[in-house]
Amino acid sequence: MASSSPKAPTPPRCLAAAVFVIDPATQQPLLLAPGAEVSNPDIIKQITHPDAWQPETSPPRRTKSAPS
Numbered sequence: 001m002a003s004s005s006p007k008a009p010t011p012p013r014c015l016a017a018a019v020f021v022i023d024p025a026t027q028q029p030l031l032l033a034p035g036a037e038v039s040n041p042d043i044i045k046q047i048t049h050p051d052a053w054q055p056e057t058s059p060p061r062r063t064k065s066a067p068s
Contacts, residue, residue: 012039016054021046 015036023030024042038044047053 010039010041010044012037013044013056014038014054015047015052017049017052019047019049019052 015032015034015038017034019032021030021032021043022028024040030043032038032043038047
C-alpha cells in the first residue's frame with residue numbers, strides 16, 4: 001500500500017492581467033482582475049499564459065558586507 005504524503009499548500013500568485021477561468025466548484029466562468037491573488041491550484045493550472053502573472057519574487061539574498 002503506497003503512502004500518500006500531504007501536499008504543501010500552493011502559495012498564492014498575483015495576476016498581472018485580467019483572465020477568464022472556469023470555477024472548479026460551480027463550472028461557471030469567472031473574471032479575475034489584475035492584482036487578484038490566486039491560491040487554488042485548479043485555477044492556477046488554467047492560467048497558462050506567462051504574461052498573465054506578475055513576476056514571482058524570490059526571497060532577498062544575504063550578502064556579506066564589505067569591511068569598513
